[in-house]
Amino acid sequence: MSCTFTPAFCRIDLAAIRRNFHRMGSPADLMPVIKSDAYGHGLLPVARVLAEEGALRFAVGTADEGAELRRAGMGQEIVPLMGCLTGDDWRTAAACGLTPLITCFDDIAAAAAAASACGARRLPVALKCDTGMGRLGFAPEDAPALAERLRAHPALAPRLALSHLSSVDMPTEDAYTEMQIRRFERFLAGLRTAFPDILPSLGNSAATLGPARQRSGICRPGLALYGGDPFAGTGRELADGSLEWAMSIAAPILAVHPLRAGESVSYGRIFTAPRDMRVAVAAAGYATGYARALSGRVSLLVRGRRVPQVGRICMSMLMLDVSALPETTRGDLAWALGGPAEPGDRPVDAQELAQLLDTIPYEILCLMGALNPRRYV
Numbered sequence: 001m002s003c004t005f006t007p008a009f010c011r012i013d014l015a016a017i018r019r020n021f022h023r024m025g026s027p028a029d030l031m032p033v034i035k036s037d038a039y040g041h042g043l044l045p046v047a048r049v050l051a052e053e054g055a056l057r058f059a060v061g062t063a064d065e066g067a068e069l070r071r072a073g074m075g076q077e078i079v080p081l082m083g084c085l086t087g088d089d090w091r092t093a094a095a096c097g098l099t100p101l102i103t104c105f106d107d108i109a110a111a112a113a114a115a116s117a118c119g120a121r122r123l124p125v126a127l128k129c130d131t132g133m134g135r136l137g138f139a140p141e142d143a144p145a146l147a148e149r150l151r152a153h154p155a156l157a158p159r160l161a162l163s164h165l166s167s168v169d170m171p172t173e174d175a176y177t178e179m180q181i182r183r184f185e186r187f188l189a190g191l192r193t194a195f196p197d198i199l200p201s202l203g204n205s206a207a208t209l210g211p212a213r214q215r216s217g218i219c220r221p222g223l224a225l226y227g228g229d230p231f232a233g234t235g236r237e238l239a240d241g242s243l244e245w246a247m248s249i250a251a252p253i254l255a256v257h258p259l260r261a262g263e264s265v266s267y268g269r270i271f272t273a274p275r276d277m278r279v280a281v282a283a284a285g286y287a288t289g290y291a292r293a294l295s296g297r298v299s300l301l302v303r304g305r306r307v308p309q310v311g312r313i314c315m316s317m318l319m320l321d322v323s324a325l326p327e328t329t330r331g332d333l334a335w336a337l338g339g340p341a342e343p344g345d346r347p348v349d350a351q352e353l354a355q356l357l358d359t360i361p362y363e364i365l366c367l368m369g370a371l372n373p374r375r376y377v
């Protein structure tokens, strides 16, 4: 972005990400997920701190993201989770020494061709199984045929067997998770005679931190690295409670003015002052990921206190009722996520906004992190 279109900013606490990473266990058992610009936290800054903390592998979305990590000098094993679609993707994967996914039989020839075109003697690959997500990969029953076909391509070195659990965050779906784990075990068994050293990788954040951990192989936590509790609202408690959110969003207050009883604010006049009030105008709106659907249903933190948002949320501004905080002035910060709270108040987090919007915190983090200029602490 060459010029910013908002004075708001996204504050990323990299130390929180370091601490969250260590809560996931030993780096040797992990492949942290930093796809989609590290869920809006920034691919390279997050990769760098995880590398410093001992990360041996990364899961990214595209081969391009993997190439970006290589250009930054990172030597970890890198798996692009969306697979390789075009010839360019395969060339990038082979030239950068990524570990591309093999998701279907056609991928085998494409991977082998790319390896030979760039003179790679050995291209590591990850074999993807669909155990019940219904997205990418082979059926478990395909494993023997897959192993057979791979043996015809000595340049391809199967390193990992991957699958993804669809509902391991839902205690009510434990039976389905069990079925997926068993299908994965069948896939692995079908590969192991040909590739005895292949490593299994099954779990996401919920598997990493929940009862499925022991059977999830190398875990691929995403959300939990950034502070999200994958079991929020399910009744399943995390063993060691405290993950820390890494992202905060601060919007400077542009103006404070009186609003007399009977006067309205913002588009469509959905809010009319029931009494004389003071209103602050803060620089956040739907253009920077603060959804208009939150209008009148949400609060922000000003001077450590929660204050209600009033009226329609605009493209890059919103209004707050700061009547209870008469000292509020232009230049103060309104925190849409995180920020310092006084005793008795707590910051808004991505889980709370997600609930209001009938979505998940992933979406809040990706959008707000992408749309607000980031500052690292």
Ligand SMILES: *Cc1c(COP(=O)(O)O)cnc(C)c1O
Pocket: 033, 035, 081, 163, 164, 203, 204, 205, 206, 220, 221, 222, 223, 224, 230
């Ligand atoms: C995104 C993703 C993950 C990480 O999931 P979280 O719920 O964020 O921990 C792991 N594996 C795959 C294949 C993914 O696409």
